[in-house]
Amino acid sequence: MNKLIQNEMMKLIAKKRLIVIAIIIGILVMLFTYAQYKQVQTQREKLGTSDWRTILQQQIVDTTNRLSSSRISDEWKKQLQISLQQQQYYLDHDINPAEPGAPTFMRIFLESSIDLFIPLMVMVIASDLVSSEHSLGSIKLLLTRPVKRWKVLLSKYITLCLAVSLVIAIAGILSYAISGVVFGYKGWGAPILTGFNVTDTGLNTSEVKLLSLWKFLLMDFGLVWFVSIVVGTLSFMLSVLIRSTAAGMGVMLAALISGAILSNMVSSWESAKYFFMVNLRLTDYMKGTAPPIEGMNLSFSMMVLFVWWAAALLVSFIVFTKKDVY
Amino acid sequence: MEKKITLSVKNLKKVIGRREIIKNLTFDLREGEVFGFLGPNGAGKTTTIRMLVGLIKPTSGSIQICGNNIEDHFQEAMTSLGCIVENPELYPYLSGYNNLLHFARMLDDVGDERIREVTELVGLTERIHDKVKTYSLGMRQRLGIAQALLGKPKVLILDEPTNGLDPAGIREMRQFIRFLAEEEGLSVLVSSHLLSEIQLLCDRVAIISKGVIIRVDTVQQLLENRERVVWHIDPFEKGKQVLSSLTSIEEKDDRTILTDFDEKKTPEWNKRLVEAGVSVIEINRKMPVLEDLFLELTGGDTIE
Structure with a gap:
């Protein structure tokens, strides 16, 4: 088994996918860092102060103003109310929700890339693991060795999991290293609040806990990893089912993008919550923003994703071991 | 004395949809012989070969390689088999050596020594560390054979081995296959639609058409009284x-x-x-x- 994984790793590295992904992440992090830097600067100029309390106060005033407008939709209104209550809570407890520094940047980067960007990178690796063997024709050599088919597939799957972990590690390291140049490398111990409970009546703050940022980040990474593994497994299944890499990528891409769009408009279509793609924003639960559909929470989303993961894995292995290869 | 049977096919059948692609094939391969599999395009040669190497599951019938049924004892059967199905499609982005290393890792006890041996045998020593995408078709074909020989197989299955080779390459390939059969005692199954090729290369021939073996005989006997x-x-x-x-x-x-x-x-x-x-x-x-x-x-x- 080790030797098989070594083989898959050799091929993955020779294809230079990981390097390409690292470069893409690097460039994006640079862009985001610059954008964030600009934002902070404009804010400072506008308010004439760099004190976070003043800024937060201003944000609360902004949000309240927006809430009083009659032209916003009910759902949006609810979202705003929740974030307003949250901001107020932060202010009351004298905690900066956006403590400057590389760790905070890392957190924001992870939170905004969990549902599209990182799954996209994972997809780039996963979607051609099996289908490329078909399009090259090397599958015929691979499956005529004295190795059982499920072992061949398992070695590919383990390689995928390793690669996914690597991609997330790269994302973490690069976002810390690059943003640190601008924001400084400190801020691991900054306090952050989690455990906001979104209920029908609004925001329930009874279970709010104070965490150090590094602990919070660790959880964020765990969730990102989980989401990536699920998305990777789904792409992997498509790669087994569809022989063309491009077609497999297309299907997965369509699913991911539709998830991003759907989350904004499915609040009244309740059964949509069983789609995997509207459940990808796991880190939002940590932050305590309103879920796209009522009744969704962290454990529900993880459960849904887990079922999709298990089904995808099962289908991959059954099809791969049974299928005739032409 | 009858030589040992290395590959035995009995009542092989394959039905795809409602069409019977392969109807009841039965034949044996013996040690040290080159067996030709001759038929027009679409006769079922490739389907049969894919069943022999375990890529396609037969609908019924049995295939035994060195006494091991490939369905029940896949690993044991595959250990004594080397094959190239159609073109040798190796990884173009890896070097020749890494390709061999890749397939050696999938076998038991095949080390660096053996990789060097087969490289030398097919005459690729000088280019073995170049990427496969820079190889000519003839060199890829040779690398394919090297890969098939890694595990010291008893049975070698080559689907259209001279496809796309120039006349010199075809001759070289023919000599090489004869060498493997005569000196190394391998059973070689060669499929082709080129009659002249089979005639020069093989000891025995099975003629297949529309999924049925029409005749199996030695080349001499088939051609006797036909001058x-x-x-x-x-x-x-x-x-x-x-x-x-x-x-x-x-x-x-x-x-x-x-x-x-x-x-x-x-x-x-x-x-x-x-x-x-x-x-x-x-x-x-x-x-x-x-x-x-x-x-x-x-x-x-x-x-x-």
């Missing part, structure tokens, strides 16, 4: 009359006549022609080809 004589005579009509009174004849478009060859009778026929005042310009003994036999057996089934 013909071409007569070029003048005047044509008169000569034709004389010859047709002696034996069955076949008139060709280029105003020549074909008869069977017979060591005793042919000189006699010549004498009769001369006596009848016909000038014999040319008597040409024509070596038999599988092509004619093939057309005869398959009833003109398309062939290249």
